[in-house]
Amino acid sequence: MLERMLSVRRPAHESSVAEEGSESEGDESKTRKSYTNLSLLFRNLTTRFGYIWPCLLFGLLFLSLFFLPSFITQSRTLVCTPFDPTSRLGLFGFGGMDSEFGSLGVPWCRSKQGKTSEWTSKDLLKGLEEFVPIYETRPIKNNMYGMGFDHSFGLWFIAKWLKPQLMIESGAFKGHSTWVLRQAMPDTRIVSLSPRHPEKYLRKGPAYVDRNCTYLAGKDFIDFGSVNWKTMMRKHGVDDLTRVLVFFDDHQNELKRIKQALKAGFRHLVFEDNYDTGTGDHYSLRQICDQFYIRGGGHSCFKDSDEARIRSKRKGFWDKAVDLDGLCGPGEEWWGVRGYMRDDFNHTNKAISYSEHFQNSRYVESLLDVYWELPPVAGPSLTHQTRYDPARAPNPLVEDGKYGLFQRLGLTRLDKSVFNGYTQMVYVQISEPDS
Ligand SMILES: C[S@@+](CC[C@H](N)C(=O)[O-])C[C@H]1O[C@@H](n2cnc3c(N)ncnc32)[C@H](O)[C@@H]1O
Numbered sequence: 001m002l003e004r005m006l007s008v009r010r011p012a013h014e015s016s017v018a019e020e021g022s023e024s025e026g027d028e029s030k031t032r033k034s035y036t037n038l039s040l041l042f043r044n045l046t047t048r049f050g051y052i053w054p055c056l057l058f059g060l061l062f063l064s065l066f067f068l069p070s071f072i073t074q075s076r077t078l079v080c081t082p083f084d085p086t087s088r089l090g091l092f093g094f095g096g097m098d099s100e101f102g103s104l105g106v107p108w109c110r111s112k113q114g115k116t117s118e119w120t121s122k123d124l125l126k127g128l129e130e131f132v133p134i135y136e137t138r139p140i141k142n143n144m145y146g147m148g149f150d151h152s153f154g155l156w157f158i159a160k161w162l163k164p165q166l167m168i169e170s171g172a173f174k175g176h177s178t179w180v181l182r183q184a185m186p187d188t189r190i191v192s193l194s195p196r197h198p199e200k201y202l203r204k205g206p207a208y209v210d211r212n213c214t215y216l217a218g219k220d221f222i223d224f225g226s227v228n229w230k231t232m233m234r235k236h237g238v239d240d241l242t243r244v245l246v247f248f249d250d251h252q253n254e255l256k257r258i259k260q261a262l263k264a265g266f267r268h269l270v271f272e273d274n275y276d277t278g279t280g281d282h283y284s285l286r287q288i289c290d291q292f293y294i295r296g297g298g299h300s301c302f303k304d305s306d307e308a309r310i311r312s313k314r315k316g317f318w319d320k321a322v323d324l325d326g327l328c329g330p331g332e333e334w335w336g337v338r339g340y341m342r343d344d345f346n347h348t349n350k351a352i353s354y355s356e357h358f359q360n361s362r363y364v365e366s367l368l369d370v371y372w373e374l375p376p377v378a379g380p381s382l383t384h385q386t387r388y389d390p391a392r393a394p395n396p397l398v399e400d401g402k403y404g405l406f407q408r409l410g411l412t413r414l415d416k417s418v419f420n421g422y423t424q425m426v427y428v429q430i431s432e433p434d435s
Contacts, residue, residue, distance in 0.1 A: 106392055107277065107290035109364060109371040112434065117372040117427065119161055124397055125409075127157045128377060132410035134183050140206045143176045147249070148421030149414060151272055152180045154374035155247060158270055158427050159184035165243035166191065166236055170224045170257075171250030171272075172217065174201040175208030181247070182210055189214070189236055193250075195221045224250070224257065229264040241265040248272065253283045253343035255360055258430065262367060267429055274373065274424040276392055278322040278337055281346035285371070285426055287336050288360050301328035314389050320423075321389035366433035374425040382406045383419035393424060 131153050140146070147155070159167060159181055167181050168191045175198035181190055190213040192198075197218035201207035214236070216222050238244060241264070248257050249272035261269055275284040277299070291298075300307040301324060314321040326337070333339025335357040342349040352360075373393075377383070379400030380390050390396075398406050406412060 106394075107286055108373060109285055109289035109361075109368055109428075111368040111371045111429075112366070113369070115370050117370060119157075121375075121397060123161075124157060124375075127160070128153060128397060128409050128411075131156055132413070136410075136413065138176065139179060139208050140174050140176045143174070146173045146176045147180070147272065149418040150374065150377050150422040151425045152176070153377060154425045154427075155270060155272075156180050156184045159245055162245055162268055164188060164245035164268065165240065166233070166238050166245075168224075168244060168246045168266075169193070170246070170248050170252075172198050173249075174198055174206070175210070177247065177249055177272075178210050178213060179208040182212075187212070191232065191236070192217060193222065193224055193227070224248075224252075225260040227264075229266075242267045244268065245270070251282050251345045253341060254285050255283055255288060255341070255364065256343065258285075258364060258367065258428075262430055262432070267369075267431060268427070269430065270425065270427050272423070272425050274426040276320070276322060276389075276424065277334065278327040279320055280337065280423070281342055283336055283341040283343065285364060285428065286373075286424055288357070288364050290335065291358060291361050299327055299334040301332040301334060314391065317386070318389040319387050321392070363433075367430040368428055369431055370427070370429035372427045374427070376422050377419070378402075378406055378411060382411070384416045385419045385422065387420045388422050388424075393422070 134156070135149060135152060138152075155177060164185065166189050167185065169177055169181060170193045172178055172192045172194035178190060178192055178198065181188075190210055192210070192213050193216040195217070197215060198207045199209045200218070202209070216227070233239070233241065233244075244266055245268045246261055246266050247270045248254070250257075251273065254271055254274075257271070258269065271285060273280060273282070273284065274286045275282070277287050277290045280287075302308060303324065308324050311321065311323045311327075315323040327334050329338035329340075331339070333351075333354070335354060336342065336352060337349075339351055340349040341352045341357075375394040376385075376388070376390070376396040378398035379396045379402075380386075381400045382398060382403060398409065398411070
């Protein structure tokens, strides 16, 4: 319990990585140079005029340096300026973000041994550099209702890192995620399950159909939970299920999916939409692990509480920030979505009691060897995303203010709409609960 309370805050990303691409290096020499020039100037003036005039001069310089910028900032708020998310952040104040983060709490699942991913932010940044030009060649440029840039990168990175012997995808839509998997592993067989075959979309516009893929789609569609995976794996020559990567983007209850995957013997899973509490169309791992007994992870449903005020303020800025109406059901049921466990694109939903919800988190966490949420690729002032609330997400790989790095990675070349799909994609490694 104590361990849980202490570990509820996410560790910051290794600063060494962020600093690697920081723009401060170049600027440092500039600062040093101007400092040397200033001290030289001071020495020259004192030798010529004594101390009074130089002191007055430096006093004036000091005053203008400190008051001019603040005057400019203040006066900017008086005029109409075009939309700029940086100024939104300015409203909260960069320092304020952290405390809000803490007061709302950011839920995530605890793994059995507290193990996290093998890869570091440094690996991710390196991957990002490699992935941007690949992403630019995607066949489906407008993938509305499918994955955007952040999750495409996450899936590509995980698949490339794990080097699976087989990849399974549930929920293909027009085939963008199939294409992403193919970019990561050019020769690995894919099994794709989706009620509508991606080739059907080809009639109307761009879609991707893979040549090295077994489609359980269209008339051959079978739900992931009904496939005889033993037979299917034998058919594909896979004898080691720990070498299989399963990707879910089918908007099904993730508790149901994790149980089915465990029963089949799969260990490596990625869930595309890991919705926050109070949002989304299916019960997600993040919702499941959001438990009242975690300090800071609980939610207040009182309309005049501090949390309510913070939430409603944030809702004005971020489309998917959760407000009290989304969070609290009629009996103040905040878990899942207003006390419901949603499934199948919210076509079915079931009210669950808090104790059932609590047991679900206990069960899920008893399976987890690794739980890793993909961070957003870059801060909202760089991507201009308006969808997710940055206070409810891990620190971005390219943090706000690091425009140079954002540009160097090629991210400025992408249309900003591709950054508007982040929903905390998660990679988990699972095994039977310890006895
Ligand atoms: C959000 S889309 C997937 C987007 C896709 N992965 C991409 O990157 O573009 C969800 C897909 O899940 C499919 N779907 C619905 N029910 C399903 C099920 N039970 N099993 C697998 N796929 C399902 C839908 O038809 C739809 O194509």
